[in-house]
Amino acid sequence: MSDSAKSKQATAPVQVPDFTLRDYSSFFLAGALCCTISHGGLTPVDVVKTRIQIDSAYKGLGIVSGTRYVIAKEGPAALLTGFGPTAVGYLAQGGAKFAGYEFWKKGLVQFAGDQETAVKYRTAIYLGAASIAEFFADILLTPLEATRIRLVSEKGYANGLVSGFTRMAREGGVRELYAGFLPILCKQIPYAIGQFTVNEFCHELVFRSMSEDTKRNLSGTSKFGIALGSGIVAGFAAAVLSHPADTLLSQINKGHGPSGSMMHRLSVLAREAGIKGLFAGLGPRMVMTAGLVSSQFLMYGSIKQALGAPPGIEIHKD
Template identity: 25%
Template sequence: MAGEPNDQTPIPPAKKATIPAHMKAMSGSLGGIMEACCLQPIDVIKTRLQLDRTGAYRGIVHCGSTVCQTEGVRALWKGLTPFATHLTLKYSLRMGTNAVLQSAFKDSQTGQLSNRGRLLSGFGAGVLEALVIVTPFEVVKIRLQQQKGLSPELLKYKGPVHCARLIIREEGILGLWAGAAPTVMRNGTNQAAMFTAKNAFDVFLWKKHEGDGKVLQPWQSMISGFLAGTAGPICTGPFDVVKTRLMAQSREAGHAKYNGMVHAIKTIYAEEGLLALWKGLIPRLMRIPPGQAIMWAVADQVIGLYERRFLPNAPL
């Protein structure tokens, strides 16, 4: 009959609205605060394992217990201030930049974003966050985390501000950007994979499309975020190890063991073997996927609140 839908006629998708970049940025910053407080001990253990060249730690549990016995439980939260600040700023910049780039890559006629556009948006967001925020904050964090001992007067760096000032005085302003190249490669690749995978898991598992007004439950966001955060650490392990080694070494004596990313990879492979390039992988997998789960659980709720209040036809 005329006017009745034909089974062969495709049903046009519901019109999707664009979430403002500032809302994405705010949701990311709130998620970053929660992630930092929950997962800082895993990050400290990861850093200590990556810097261990003598086999002092026999694994994750032994490393954590050794740190607690020799330096106190609070040592597992060393570097929390720069880590929390860094995560808050990083996620804010990452989510906001990704939203802006996705808008630029959307098809002008259909408003759809291709997988290629999503990958490029994520990579661009990762590169920018690596250069502007991640590298200097992680240099300070790693220098604080590698210090061993209980007596503050015996520690070279007394805190994040003192650490940053000392690095600048001894090594110049560029000392805060040690390890920038592997950080750019790591973060760009990670975010390209993460944003693409998160969207794919949301669609596949929950039939959730961005801007459609549907709000995921926190546990659904955590599952999607956890799964999306697993591939990056495996693919970018060597970049993360090299980044940590380059950031940890001090140049005030005029000599550095590693002269750059490629030289560091070759040296680690020659001296410690291939698997050394994936040192700290298990604690990275213990930190990054749960971290993404926590971050997305918070971020999706903030974005969902906006969708419920301001998007037309959003379910209440």
């Protein structure tokens, strides 16, 4: 590229679509549906994962052996414990997260000022957009996640979402419902970073090896394969990054740990668990998260297309 071409590229205004309120509504609906379907469908895996994290009787068990143990001990219906708060919680959180990522990514790209700067700092843009979007989404998720964990970890606590949420609110108030907000942030922000940032870079690596003509003429099968593979890798990254905080969140909502500030409780629980304890149940969660993230991106793209929503902003490096 000539010096004049480089100069023009450096000063070129950043290219961003003019998303409308209808577009953001479509992003929200697509995110809400993909997250509630994926998380709700994987409730049995999440039940087993949570039991492995907090119940000593499940120590050393994997996803298959843990599932068999739950069925033998409590019956098949126990695998659907917490389905209500999971579905409702991730309906709200998913919509806010995906729409928020599109919103903040656009804002940060515009803040960069020109195309070259946006591409140069794309990692910071991905990290910032994912983190901010997840923060606001977690305000909606936290009380429902607390209800889900209490239902899964304490047999007979309540009959379902409404009775469980009501009991927590009555007995502990807002303080109890949001007791896990800090650990949820510690879990969900790294999760979102892995989910969105790794997915973006997986797509970039694949597309960088293709010519423009090849990219324009990709078959539906090829697009599906790229989205699926990128989602699986992003899911593995999200699971590893967020698992220690996920373990601590389960412990906090079970009522474990000393009294005092949340930071003190988290630090004590982390020291007691050690590295091995913090990563207990990682195998089942990696399986679960790879399925979650890949299915979410596939559904999100399909639902957006069905709703007539525009594609997201791409700032990949050529």
